[in-house]
Amino acid sequence: MQSIISDYNYWVYILLMMIGFYAMLAKNNLIKKVIGMSIFQTAIIIFYVSIGAKEHATIPIIAHGHGAVEAAIDVAHYANPLPHVLMLTAIVVSVGTLGVALAICLGIHRRYNSLEEDEIEEQLQ
Amino acid sequence: MIWQLDLSILTLIVICAFATIMVKDLLSAAIIFGAYSFLMCLLWTEMGAVDVAFTEASVGAGVSTVLFIAAIYQTTRKVGVRKSGRLLTKAVALVATLITGLVLLIAEADFPGFANPFTPASLHLSPYYITQTLHDTNVPNIVTSVLADYRGFDTMFETAVIFTAGLAVIAILRRFKKEDRCDIPGPYVISEAHPDTIIRFIARQLVPFIQLFALYVVAHGHHSPGGGFQGGVILGASFILLAISFDFKMVLGIMSERLNILLGNIGVLLYAGIGFLCLLLGANFLDYSILSKVLPATDTIMARSHGMLGIEIGVAIAVMAIVISIYFNIVSRGKYDKGL
Amino acid sequence: MDIVVILLTVAGLLFFFATTVGLLRFPDFYSRMHAAGKGDTLSSLLMLLALALYNFHEANLANLLVAIKILLIVVFIFMASPTATHAITDAAFESGVKPWTKEPEEKS
């Protein structure tokens, strides 16, 4: 049981990464590929946030009462904030990449009137 | 972290990811991807990453699924029938995926256990941030202080990346002429949808609350989860809601294209400008403690807090403008005539 | 106090269970929408009330603020959820989803 709990997050991250990677490689439809890319991104984010998690730790916001005496801050009591910072910006950047990817899809559809990879290749030849 | 919820939510996520890839209809895939994003937000919350969860909540519920629906609306919903020659591609992709998974699984054996407080990642840099943040900057939310102060340079270029993405979408899609040479007539003859009074009324009631809440998120990001990115995305989502429930033109009347792009520039410039102000006053780039010379009645610690607030406002303006611009370009195919 | 919280939460869970059963077992779209629209909103109301009570265990300003925010969530769900239900049902009617009748029609 202990080993399942300690490894489950990493297994799921590998599984999601494989799903996203497979979709990016094998799917014929461009929007399906974009969805695969998004799943790949979330797999990476799961990996980072799992690294930052700590057992019996609370969220990385220091509890401070108004006028309370400042107690010494225990490091093990707060989750690691650094992966959270990196991944916060990564999510917003992922919206940007999603927008650009969908814009490229729309541009291709405007030109070739199709979103299927093999149809576009046929028209290119 | 709460391991009971961890196990159940991760199982749901894997099922959702499989379904998203397997389903034949693109609109259904986009909708299941929306559910996937909800579950992701739950997972971050459960692991204690509240700021990440907030970003995922605003992005997943407000923007990314709507972008998918808009793109599908402008192209097609159907997935083509596969040719027989595709079997080889599938096999090669499967082998490549399995090899990648195997390599990652072998690497995983050396990882420290999940939720171990004494991993190398948690021992080297982050203890400084955790113990010193309140003392250095007077900001209790460690994520905000690391984002906007300690790693401010990084965040500035993240904002620049988002700005570049907005520019790229405009460069790819925006068409100013009515008739374009390489433009094939669209797939649909789009009918004017009849106005729906109930949706319009509720949207009109909710939009002020959403925008007020977004401003609260930006301003209160020092003390609770939130900040410029989240507030900006929520502000953008409020305009998207207006554009969906009302007319496309009505939102363009409030937020014209020119004003929108100008706001995006202003946001990035505000961020860089605060950095250059620090440089002018004689400190390093983005070293806000020097701002106490300019701001009245602040010491060097509070100056860092106020500098962070200025940067969050810049990020919020830039993200809002870029989100609106991306949505408008995608939903109208760059013509800005009519939308969803 | 705890007993009230537990009772409300269990009632909410029961309603959510009924929602899920309706969602899975009902024969056509409109009856499923009936189960989903009503049971979902009611179970949310009950559970959020329970959580607001649970977080207001000790009367001070911070707890009051949290309880008020949870009640605000209730208000917004009560505005948004029926609107979403209306939008989906309208879309289904417009796009031609047939209501289920007793005579077994052709299977679609």
Next chain:
Amino acid sequence: MDSFLIATGVAICLLLLLTLHRTIHGPTAIDRIMAVNVIGTKTTILLVIIGSIYHRVDMFVDIALAYALLNFIVTVAASRYFHHSKNLTSRGYGYRFKGGDD
């Protein structure tokens, strides 16, 4: 009380699994939208429950509020999709598509 809250959370997760069945196997796309709407509402509640387990609800309630406000944008957008594509003529599909069946 904490264990009761955790049990409630796990129970909601199990019921979400059943709702996910409708999301995945729903015969039409509209069924899926409906089920995703239910999942979104329950996400709001699970967020508050997780906050109560952490004993820091004041930090988590903002996220739930954001969900309560933004949850129905997706639903309205999807329903507008069906409004618009009601009387469309299918002349843009690729040459291998049948078209017309929905």
